[in-house]
Amino acid sequence: MRFFEDLQVGQRRELGSFTFTAADIKRFAVQFDPQRFHLDEEEGRKSLFGGLAASGWHVGSVCMKLIVADNQRLLEVARSRGEPIAVGGPSPGFRDLRWLKPVLAGDTISFSSEIESLRVSASRPEWGILQARNAGSNQRGEVVFSVLASAFVPRRNNG
């Protein structure tokens, strides 16, 4: 996590990658999205997806997990340098989420995040609000997931 004052429009970070195994896909689907094409290989093949496909909510949740892990990594770097620690706030939501292509069992998705806008919160001036385009691409370089996410970011010295 970084402070609002450290951020610039256009900054991009790589969030790492995740391979969606058949077991991962089914485990999420049983809990939250038990549709046939997320639960069974043969049903996946017969569907518009053409194979056992991850729930879109699973893809988004994995992206979230990688963002949190990357924030944790940045926090450790700051801590090791003795720099002040920025603790992030919640997200008010997002716009324009697209599941552009299926994520099939065995696909490895690499996620990234690029800042599209920055502003100070009108109601809580000790916080900034960023909008970032979070996206995931598969091993063939095809974008499979994209979302314009908002998040509260702390200001240095409480603004």
Add this chain to the structure above:
Amino acid sequence: MRFFEDLQVGQRRELGSFTFTAADIKRFAVQFDPQRFHLDEEEGRKSLFGGLAASGWHVGSVCMKLIVADNQRLLEVARSRGEPIAVGGPSPGFRDLRWLKPVLAGDTISFSSEIESLRVSASRPEWGILQARNAGSNQRGEVVFSVLASAFVPRRNNG
């Protein structure tokens, strides 16, 4: 699930409710969104949320689960009446997702879905595409979650 031809703009369905226990919130957070305010009551109280709060991805995933369960219920009704079975397709994405208020441990969220638009798919005319406003309200009637979701819906007799 119903066929495209059975649907009308303005149709609303109640999807049921879900109580987010502290254990549920932490179990999802450990897997997908391990931020302090989703993992620990005291950290939640100190945060903007004011209490142990569910991950927004958890709230959306529970909404998805209730949609799938309601589709399954409609399918059983159709089957018991000997009516043709409509098998739904995937979702290409959604717009305008908002986490309007925190979902705190113990909150019971009731979800609903209301159709906002209907059109035939240009590229796959055997499918329709609906846009529905899916929303969740807490036990005080406050809307906490709202998203405009798209989904493929089968046409009767393949259009």
